[in-house]
Amino acid sequence: MGMTLTEKILARHAGxxxxxxxxxxxxxxxxxxxxxxxxxxxxxxFRSLGAAAVFDRERIALVPDHFAPNKDIKSAExxxxxxxxxxxxxxxxxxxxxxMGIEHVLLPDEGLVVPGDLVIGADSHTCTYxxxxxxxxxxxSTDLAAAMFSGEVWLKVPETLRIVLSGRPAKWxxxxxxxxxxxxxxxxxxxxxxxxxxxxxxxxxxxxxWRFTMANMAIEAGAKNGxxxxxxxxxxxxxxxxxxxxxxxxxxxxxxxxxxxxxxxxALEPVVAFPHLPENTRxxxxxxxxxxxxVVVGSCTNGRIEDLRxxxxxxxxxxxxxxxxxxxxxxxxxxxxxxxxxxxxEAFVTAGAAFSTPTCGPCLxxxxxxxxxGERAISTTNRNFVGRMGHPESEVYLSNPAVAAASAVxxxxxxxxxxx
Amino acid sequence: xxxSGKAWKYGDDVDTDVIIPARYLNTSDPAELARHCMExxxxxxxxKVASGDLIVAGKNFGCGSSREHAxxxxxxxxxSAVIARSFARIFYRNAFNMGLPIFEAPDAVDxxxxxxxxxxxxERGSLRNATKGxxxxxxxxxxxxxxxxxxxxxxNYISKRSNSQIR
Ligand code: SF4
Numbered sequence: 249m250g251m252t253l254t255e256k257i258l259a260r261h262a263g264x265x266x267x268x269x270x271x272x273x274x275x276x277x278x279x280x281x282x283x284x285x286x287x288x289x290x291x292x293x294f295r296s297l298g299a300a301a302v303f304d305r306e307r308i309a310l311v312p313d314h315f316a317p318n319k320d321i322k323s324a325e326x327x328x329x330x331x332x333x334x335x336x337x338x339x340x341x342x343x344x345x346x347x348m349g350i351e352h353v354l355l356p357d358e359g360l361v362v363p364g365d366l367v368i369g370a371d372s373h374t375c376t377y378x379x380x381x382x383x384x385x386x387x388x389s390t391d392l393a394a395a396m397f398s399g400e401v402w403l404k405v406p407e408t409l410r411i412v413l414s415g416r417p418a419k420w421x422x423x424x425x426x427x428x429x430x431x432x433x434x435x436x437x438x439x440x441x442x443x444x445x446x447x448x449x450x451x452x453x454x455x456x457x458w459r460f461t462m463a464n465m466a467i468e469a470g471a472k473n474g475x476x477x478x479x480x481x482x483x484x485x486x487x488x489x490x491x492x493x494x495x496x497x498x499x500x501x502x503x504x505x506x507x508x509x510x511x512x513x514x515a516l517e518p519v520v521a522f523p524h525l526p527e528n529t530r531x532x533x534x535x536x537x538x539x540x541x542x543v544v545v546g547s548c549t550n551g552r553i554e555d556l557r558x559x560x561x562x563x564x565x566x567x568x569x570x571x572x573x574x575x576x577x578x579x580x581x582x583x584x585x586x587x588x589x590x591x592x593x594e595a596f597v598t599a600g601a602a603f604s605t606p607t608c609g610p611c612l613x614x615x616x617x618x619x620x621x622g623e624r625a626i627s628t629t630n631r632n633f634v635g636r637m638g639h640p641e642s643e644v645y646l647s648n649p650a651v652a653a654a655s656a657v658x659x660x661x662x663x664x665x666x667x668x
Numbered sequence: 669x670x671x672s673g674k675a676w677k678y679g680d681d682v683d684t685d686v687i688i689p690a691r692y693l694n695t696s697d698p699a700e701l702a703r704h705c706m707e708x709x710x711x712x713x714x715x716k717v718a719s720g721d722l723i724v725a726g727k728n729f730g731c732g733s734s735r736e737h738a739x740x741x742x743x744x745x746x747x748s749a750v751i752a753r754s755f756a757r758i759f760y761r762n763a764f765n766m767g768l769p770i771f772e773a774p775d776a777v778d779x780x781x782x783x784x785x786x787x788x789x790x791e792r793g794s795l796r797n798a799t800k801g802x803x804x805x806x807x808x809x810x811x812x813x814x815x816x817x818x819x820x821x822x823x824n825y826i827s828k829r830s831n832s833q834i835r
Binding site: 272285286288289292293296297314315319320322323326369370371372374386387388389390391393394397398400402436437440441467470472525612613614618631633634635636640 | 683693756757823
């Protein structure tokens with residue numbers, strides 16, 4: 249019986265020849281991660297075990313990114329707890345402000361996640377690394393504590409939903425639009441408990457940045473993970489970076505899938521998700537007149553250099569609309585530096601946008617751009633739940649970076665083609 | 669253990685941002701988290717929920733982030749269990765790892781109204797709605813989950829395993 253990508257990686261890490269959907273396994277983890285929101289609970293739980301050491305000092309990553317640089321005393325205390333824990337247990341991959349980034353962009357860029365890995369993280373968007381043909385999924389703090397101690401995690405082998413991509417996306421259509429379109433089709437629980445495995449020759453037209461965006465939002469369809477096959481683009485990305493040797497995994501031709509859907513990339517236009525669920529999608533041409541107060545470009549979904557380039561190409565030589573605040577968040581220090589070198593930062597600041605140090609910030613309504621009641625934002629982030637970016641009566645619309653930048657100029661939601 | 673109290677009824681896709689908004693995630697103190705539980709969809713919940721009360725909701729309860737603060741806030745609010753049509757997967761894990769009982773009971777969910785008096789019997793796998801005079805069965809918890817619960821949660825389960833498991 250053939251296996252899907254997810255089943256193969258899980259079997260390998262559980263020390264088994266084969267696994268099947270529904271099976272409960274205990275699997276070895278290649279990397280376990282936590283952030284400043286989830287690590288404190290995990291650290292307290294870990295300490296309650298009375299363990300003398302973590303399972304492997306190099307296979308734990310602690311990244312303060314949500315409220316960092318610390319927004320208040322309580323956040324500072326949480327990060328202090330992480331810092332002291334990292335020091336006491338000799339955890340190599342603790343990333344201090346000034347050397348950090350948003351975890352899901354930072355860890356693959358640093359080569360800490362490699363193809364074929366099994367990664368768990370106390371953060372729901374841990375599924376991002378599926379872009380690298382790794383199995384990665386979000387868990388809770390207690391799971392992280394247990395993994396830091398034992399190097400293992402219990403998992404139920406998910407069924408797999410196969411998503412076949414064909415065609416080449418049109419101009420201004422990016423990875424974000426593909427995943428928003430899919431979530432709009434199948435709903436926020438359309439892949440509940442399942443793996444989303446991409447296939448088809450359309451993948452060749454998707455850059456690694458776009459694949460990260462798409463794997464990142466698998467959780468927004470309820471999925472356990474989202475995973476792409478290994479190809480030349482994966483190899484080019486991994487080879488310069490990988491800190492460990494990796495083994496390429498491929499799906500068997502006779503693998504069994506619970507379901508299959510197909511998407512013709514050439515038929516898509518940019519997609520916008522309306523409040524208050526990512527499944528409330530509309531093609532850009534059907535958005536209508538939606539005035540906005542704030543634009544956010546950044547996050548683990550769209551804070552990569554490719555995303556900043558896309559937004560900067562639209563904003564360069566133009567001005568942010570009088571009634572709009574535009575905020576740019578490069579996801580890592582490395583991306584920040586690159587944006588500086590390429591002149592993207594200058595394009596944004598000249599246009600009248602604010603350019604921030606890396607942080608999750610407004611993505612989760614943490615700090616650095618909170619919405620007041622009745623305010624509306626268009627954002628390249630991944631969630632538009634009630635109160636996600638601030639006041640419970642504020643609204644968040646989700647889009648790709650080019651549409652977000654065009655909207656900043658227009659003062660309402662719109663695309664780059666509408667600009668004078 | 670019998671779980672018994674009033675029903676607090678909510679709809680589909682109740683996400684972790686409304687169960688406990690991110691603006692309160694700079695603490696992990698259960699009492700403080702409980703004060704803001706469900707605040708953005710039901711400002712009265714935290715102050716009016718009584719010990720033993722049950723949250724009843726539609727599909728995909730707990731979708732969104734991996735924050736364990738969500739089951740912690742619900743547990744600390746005094747609510748004794750959550751009954752839903754289905755749960756988001758990370759919330760499902762976290763609830764068991766934390767010791768908050770949750771049940772998937774689709775038939776019951778449709779008929780329960782806010783304020784109904786409910787009693788859940790975990791061992792028998794049944795739910796009684798005293799207000800409506802109805803009784804329902806729900807899917808029993810998988811054996812592995814029962815093992816986790818019996819061990820006293822994930823951490824105890826893990827620490828009982830021998831050191832040979834550690835690489
Ligand atoms: S950028 Fe947003 S979604 Fe990504 S890890 Fe940070 S808070 Fe979570």
